[in-house]
Amino acid sequence: xxxxxxxxxEGKAARLPLQSPKRxxxxxxIQRRTTAGAVNNVRIFNAARRVDLKSLSxxxxxxxxxxxxxxxxxxxxxxxxxxxxxxxxxxxVVRDFEEIEAVLKPDGTExxxxxxxxxTANVNDVRPIKVGKFMPVDExxxxxxxxxxxxxxxxxGLGHDFLRGLAEKLEKEKSVAVLGAxxxxxxxxxxxxxxxxxxxxxxxxxxxxxTYRLLILLSNxxxxxxx
Amino acid sequence: xxxxxxxxxxxxxxxxxARKVTKDDLYGRLKKLTIKGDEVLVRxxxxxxxxxxxxxxISNSRLxxxxxxxxxxxxxxxxxSREPLPSSFEEAAPLETAPLKALASFCVTDVYPLEGATxxxxxxxxxxxxxxxPERKEAFxxxxxxxxFLLVGYAKNxxxxxxxxxxxxxxxxxxxxGDEEDEEMNFAMM
Numbered sequence: 001x002x003x004x005x006x007x008x009x010e011g012k013a014a015r016l017p018l019q020s021p022k023r024x025x026x027x028x029x030i031q032r033r034t035t036a037g038a039v040n041n042v043r044i045f046n047a048a049r050r051v052d053l054k055s056l057s058x059x060x061x062x063x064x065x066x067x068x069x070x071x072x073x074x075x076x077x078x079x080x081x082x083x084x085x086x087x088x089x090x091x092x093v094v095r096d097f098e099e100i101e102a103v104l105k106p107d108g109t110e111x112x113x114x115x116x117x118x119x120t121a122n123v124n125d126v127r128p129i130k131v132g133k134f135m136p137v138d139e140x141x142x143x144x145x146x147x148x149x150x151x152x153x154x155x156x157g158l159g160h161d162f163l164r165g166l167a168e169k170l171e172k173e174k175s176v177a178v179l180g181a182x183x184x185x186x187x188x189x190x191x192x193x194x195x196x197x198x199x200x201x202x203x204x205x206x207x208x209x210x211t212y213r214l215l216i217l218l219s220n221x222x223x224x225x226x227x
Numbered sequence: 228x229x230x231x232x233x234x235x236x237x238x239x240x241x242x243x244x245a246r247k248v249t250k251d252d253l254y255g256r257l258k259k260l261t262i263k264g265d266e267v268l269v270r271x272x273x274x275x276x277x278x279x280x281x282x283x284x285i286s287n288s289r290l291x292x293x294x295x296x297x298x299x300x301x302x303x304x305x306x307x308s309r310e311p312l313p314s315s316f317e318e319a320a321p322l323e324t325a326p327l328k329a330l331a332s333f334c335v336t337d338v339y340p341l342e343g344a345t346x347x348x349x350x351x352x353x354x355x356x357x358x359x360x361p362e363r364k365e366a367f368x369x370x371x372x373x374x375x376f377l378l379v380g381y382a383k384n385x386x387x388x389x390x391x392x393x394x395x396x397x398x399x400x401x402x403x404x405g406d407e408e409d410e411e412m413n414f415a416m417m
Binding site: 017020021024025028029030038039042043049050069081084086087093094098100101102104105111138141145147151157160205212215217220221223225226 | 248249250251252253254255256257258259260261262263266268269270271272273274275278279280281283284285286287288289290291292293295297299300301302303304305306327328330331332333334335336338340362365369371374376378381382383384385386387388389390392394396397398
C-alpha cells in the first residue's frame, strides 16, 4: 500500500507517492527453539485476581490466598474467544461508559481531562501539506529527535522537475523546510488514521544527472534535557 | 548511572550513561481513560463462558510444541546460533566521526544523555547494546553546545532517484505506519 502526500510549494500543489526507504542493515530472522522444537508465544491465564488490598486483613492473607484465582490458571487465553470489557471497583461490567483522555504533566500530575480525539490522516487531504519556513539544516538535525524517515518520489516528468527543483533549493540554501498541515499549514502531520502526530521537516539533496533525494523527517521530541 | 566508555583515535573516553530521555519527560503525556461518573474503570476480558477477568490476569508466555513452559531456549539468527557479544558497559565501542547529514536518514528509537563526556562538537558513529546480545544497535554520539547525547536507532538507505524511481529500494508496505507509535503527544515543543 502506497501512501500519497499532497504537497504545496510556491503555489504549486501535487499528489506524490510517499515511500519508506529500506533499512541499511537487514534485521536477522530470529527463531527460538528448544530440544522439543520451535517456541510459540502464547497468552495464558495466570492466577491473579483483582482485589482491593486495603480491604484485606493480615488474617485473610495468612489463612488463604485471596489474591489468587486458580480456577483458570495455566489455561490458554485465546484472543478470538475474549472480549474487552470495562469493570468498576465492585468487579461489575459497566456498559455505559465514557472515553476521555487525561493530559499529564512531565511530573505525572494531571493537568486536565478532555474528550478523546481520534486523529485522522492528513497527508493526503483536500488541503495540501504546506512547505513552510526554512531553517538551517544543521540546526534542525541537532535540535530534534527524528523518529521516522520517508521519501517523496515522483510519478511523472512534471513531478520529477517539481521535486528536484525543491531538493536543489533546500541543498543550495543549506536548509530544511518545515512542513505543516491544515488551513494555515501549522498543524502536525498524521500519516495514518489513529496514528501519532509528528512535526515534519523536508530535507533535500540533489546530485548530477538529474537525481535528487527528498526526505520527510518526522519528529516528536526536541533533543534536550528535561527541565 | 552506569559508566560507559568509547574509544576515539586510540584514546579511551569514559562517561556516564544517564537515564533515557523520552518525549513524556519533556512534554508530559496523554493517558486514555474509560470512566463512569468520577470512577475510572479497569480494562478486563469477558471469557467465552461469561466470566469477567481483569486484564492483569493474562500473561504472555513461551511454550514448546509439547505445551511446556520454556525454561532454556536457543536463539537462531538467520538459522545459525550466535554467541552473545559484550554489552556497551563491558566493551568500549569505537567512535568514528560522521557527517551531520547522516542523521537525516537515521531513525532514533532511544535518546540517552552522556554525562561527563569530553568530546569535540560533532557527530560520531558507534554501536550500542544495553545488554549482552548477539545483535548490536546502530548509534550516534552527538556533541553539541555542552551536552552530549547517545542516539540509538537504525539507519535507512534512502536512494537518490532519477527519472525512473527504483521502487525495489523501498519497503513494499511504504508509509503505512511501520514506525508509528501508538501514543499521542503534546506539542508544547513547537
